[in-house]
Amino acid sequence: MTRVNMLLVLALILSSLYLVRTAYDSRRLFTDLDRAKNEAARLDTEQRRLEAERQAAATNLRVERTARERLAMRNATPAVTLYVSDSAASGVAR
Amino acid sequence: MSWFRKLNRKAGAVSRGVSYSSSPLLASKTPPWRSKFLVAMIGLGSVVLIGRALSIQVVHNQFYLEQGEKRYAHELDLPASRGRITDRHGALLATSVSVPSIWVIPKDVQATREQKRELAKLLGLPYAEIDRKLADTSSRFAWLQRQVDEPLWQQVKALGIKGVYETREYRRKYPEGEAAAHLVGFTDTDDNGQEGIELAFQRDLQGKDGSRVVVKDRLGRVVENIGDQVEAVDGRNIELAADAKVQSYAYQRVRDAVLEHKAKAGSAVVIDVQSGEVLALANYPSFNPADRRNLTGAQLRNRALTDTFEPGSTMKPFIAAWALDSGRVRPDTPIQTAPGSITITGSTIRDAHPHGVLTVAEVIQKSSNVGTVKMAMQMDRREMWELYSQVGFGQKPQLQFPGAVTGRLRPFKTWRPIEQATMSYGYGLSTSLFQLARAYTVFAHDGEVMPVSMLKQAAAATPPAGLRVLKPETARAVREMLRLAAGPGGTAPRAQTMGYSVGGKTGTAHKQEGKEYSSNKYRAWFVGMAPIDKPRIVVAVMVDEPTNGVYFGGDVAAPVFAQVVQQTLRTLGVAPDLDVKPQIMANGVAESF
Numbered sequence: 164m165t166r167v168n169m170l171l172v173l174a175l176i177l178s179s180l181y182l183v184r185t186a187y188d189s190r191r192l193f194t195d196l197d198r199a200k201n202e203a204a205r206l207d208t209e210q211r212r213l214e215a216e217r218q219a220a221a222t223n224l225r226v227e228r229t230a231r232e233r234l235a236m237r238n239a240t241p242a243v244t245l246y247v248s249d250s251a252a253s254g255v256a257r
Numbered sequence: 258m259s260w261f262r263k264l265n266r267k268a269g270a271v272s273r274g275v276s277y278s279s280s281p282l283l284a285s286k287t288p289p290w291r292s293k294f295l296v297a298m299i300g301l302g303s304v305v306l307i308g309r310a311l312s313i314q315v316v317h318n319q320f321y322l323e324q325g326e327k328r329y330a331h332e333l334d335l336p337a338s339r340g341r342i343t344d345r346h347g348a349l350l351a352t353s354v355s356v357p358s359i360w361v362i363p364k365d366v367q368a369t370r371e372q373k374r375e376l377a378k379l380l381g382l383p384y385a386e387i388d389r390k391l392a393d394t395s396s397r398f399a400w401l402q403r404q405v406d407e408p409l410w411q412q413v414k415a416l417g418i419k420g421v422y423e424t425r426e427y428r429r430k431y432p433e434g435e436a437a438a439h440l441v442g443f444t445d446t447d448d449n450g451q452e453g454i455e456l457a458f459q460r461d462l463q464g465k466d467g468s469r470v471v472v473k474d475r476l477g478r479v480v481e482n483i484g485d486q487v488e489a490v491d492g493r494n495i496e497l498a499a500d501a502k503v504q505s506y507a508y509q510r511v512r513d514a515v516l517e518h519k520a521k522a523g524s525a526v527v528i529d530v531q532s533g534e535v536l537a538l539a540n541y542p543s544f545n546p547a548d549r550r551n552l553t554g555a556q557l558r559n560r561a562l563t564d565t566f567e568p569g570s571t572m573k574p575f576i577a578a579w580a581l582d583s584g585r586v587r588p589d590t591p592i593q594t595a596p597g598s599i600t601i602t603g604s605t606i607r608d609a610h611p612h613g614v615l616t617v618a619e620v621i622q623k624s625s626n627v628g629t630v631k632m633a634m635q636m637d638r639r640e641m642w643e644l645y646s647q648v649g650f651g652q653k654p655q656l657q658f659p660g661a662v663t664g665r666l667r668p669f670k671t672w673r674p675i676e677q678a679t680m681s682y683g684y685g686l687s688t689s690l691f692q693l694a695r696a697y698t699v700f701a702h703d704g705e706v707m708p709v710s711m712l713k714q715a716a717a718a719t720p721p722a723g724l725r726v727l728k729p730e731t732a733r734a735v736r737e738m739l740r741l742a743a744g745p746g747g748t749a750p751r752a753q754t755m756g757y758s759v760g761g762k763t764g765t766a767h768k769q770e771g772k773e774y775s776s777n778k779y780r781a782w783f784v785g786m787a788p789i790d791k792p793r794i795v796v797a798v799m800v801d802e803p804t805n806g807v808y809f810g811g812d813v814a815a816p817v818f819a820q821v822v823q824q825t826l827r828t829l830g831v832a833p834d835l836d837v838k839p840q841i842m843a844n845g846v847a848e849s850f
Contacts, residue, residue, distance in 0.1 A: 190474075190480040190481065193479070193480055193481060193482075194474075194478045194479060194480055197478070197479045198478075208338075208354065208355040208425075211338075211352060211353070211354050211355075212354040212355070212356075212407070214349060214352065215349060215352045215354050215430040215432055218348060218349040218352075218432035218433075219430070219432040219434075222432055222433050222434060222436070222505070223433070223436065223501055223502050223504075223505035223506070224433075224434070224436055224505055224508075224509065227505070227506075227509070238823075238824070239827070240755050240756070240823070241755050241756025241757075241827075241833040242755055242756070246832050246833065248832075
């Protein structure tokens with residue numbers, strides 16, 4: 164009888180320790196998960212910011228001014244454009 | 258002292274008389290009710306305690322549970338971001354970015370003089386102000402600067418001053434800036450739409466903040482969720498019909514024209530005829546939505562939608578169209594316009610240049626008032642009113658956009674004959690540039706006036722059905738007249754553009770000032786379409802008060818039209834329908850209004 168009791172006490176102690184361990188692990192994992200989620204949110208806002216910056220750096224007004232002034236480009240006109248229709252293009256390719 | 262001795266003596270007498278072994282109190286028997294009473298009291302006390310315990314732990318435990326939870330639970334906000342606004346190809350027109358705002362707890366701040374000076378330099382504030390803000394040790398919170406750029410915060414952080422913190426706020430960014438300012442609008446600091454699309458679609462754009470309750474540990478890390486998490490719902494993204502390229506180009510051309518002609522303002526509207534989508538809606542003067550200090554009403558006005566004016570000559574094609582449609586005339590029916598004036602109930606209407614006999618097509622081409630009035634006077638006033646109403650004059654545009662005005666078209670029953678006559682060539686009613694552009698879709702879309710949309714239409718959807726007003730062949734005949742009007746011998750040869758056939762009508766008017774027409778203030782506009790055989794776009798351009806010598810619509814607005822058409826059709830990938838060769842148009846006729 165005593166031996167059984169001793170065994171049960173041992174099992175109880177092991178189980179308790181395991182519970183403590185599991186609770187600790189789960190909290191640690193949860194913290195990691197939460198940190199990863201925050202990181203994702205941060206990267207997401209960062210991405211939005213960079214997208215906005217990219218667009219701001221490439222507005223049509225700015226592109227046009229740069230093309231005109233720095234690169235000395237002009238608007239294409241039909242006079243200097245060769246128009247090809249789709250079917251004709253594929254014909255040439257073959 | 259005698260009373261003291263007496264007292265002493267008395268006390269001595271008493272102490273001598275007490276016998277502890279035989280106290281009468283001990284000898285007397287305790288009555289049994291006393292112990293019973295005590296037991297009953299103790300029992301009652303226990304009952305009260307148990308009752309109280311029950312009440313706290315079982316019956317009314319909610320309050321204490323909540324209080325207990327409050328000691329370790331923290332509620333975190335999950336901020337939702339406002340939806341973005343993009344153009345038809347996905348280019349961002351408005352987006353929210355999270356930016357740092359720098360704040361301090363003044364009493365925690367420990368900074369050397371050097372650090373403070375550095376901080377002042379970074380923030381661009383005078384040293385004295387920084388010093389003042391940090392010196393106020395009684396306050397527990399002060400903003401240093403709100404909504405700063407990320408790199409700046411990093412620099413401030415690198416200074417390593419204790420007591421300086423950041424918090425995140427959303428700031429709206431408008432990458433296209435002033436070019437699309439009137440179209441997109443803007444929000445206030447609390448992210449509520451104030452103008453334009455931001456206002457019109459406030460409910461869609463707005464997100465809904467979520468929240469979660471968590472347990473934090475000693476280090477401030479989240480270790481557990483409590484209860485359900487309310488997810489943040491981001492605002493819906495809005496995809497506009499506008500094309501950022503067309504929009505920006507139209508804005509530039511309007512701006513250039515306004516500056517060139519020393520005008521007060523200008524507007525341009527581009528509508529895709531096939532789908533009714535608004536490709537561009539530009540106004541000058543404009544503003545930078547990111548920096549709205551010192552804004553004037555003139556800059557904020559979305560003139561294309563809110564400013565009304567008498568449409569003048571641009572109404573003549575409608576009269577000609579209805580005369581054709583109702584079988585009263587054919588395009589080659591001659592109309593006598595000599596001697597260049599006509600009298601209706603005592604009032605005389607004149608042409609700026611007398612012409613003689615003109616065909617119906619020539620009446621439009623030369624913009625003859627007399628010819629138009631002669632056609633209009635054959636019509637019933639009710640007919641005319643219905644025609645004008647159907648193409649949208651005097652009707653509020655069915656458009657999800659704030660501020661669109663109705664214009665003025667009086668009920669036909671109040672029209673006197675002279676008013677019917679003046680209305681035929683565009684006086685006595687008023688319209689916005691946008692309404693005018695939309696009305697011209699009736700010619701461009703083979704007799705159907707198109708419903709317009711600010712939002713991109715789904716690609717798979719069939720094009721929306723228009724309201725049929727004219728027969729297709731009538732619309733084609735009027736287009737031919739408009740082509741003549743914008744050609745050599747018409748009023749706006751400068752509307753011609755390389756590679757594409759165009760057609761349109763100019764308008765020029767003395768501006769109304771109070772009840773009078775001003776003698777030296779004009780408004781010039783042009784409405785047209787291209788390519789004329791199978792129109793793809795309608796473009797309307799208006800320039801307000803050109804003061805640099807020229808003021809006719811054909812000289813001021815038509816060149817803007819030509820450039821915008823050229824660029825827009827190229828962007829849309831429409832192949833030119835004209836053989837490209839240098840086109841010389843020397844002999845345009847003087848235009849009348």
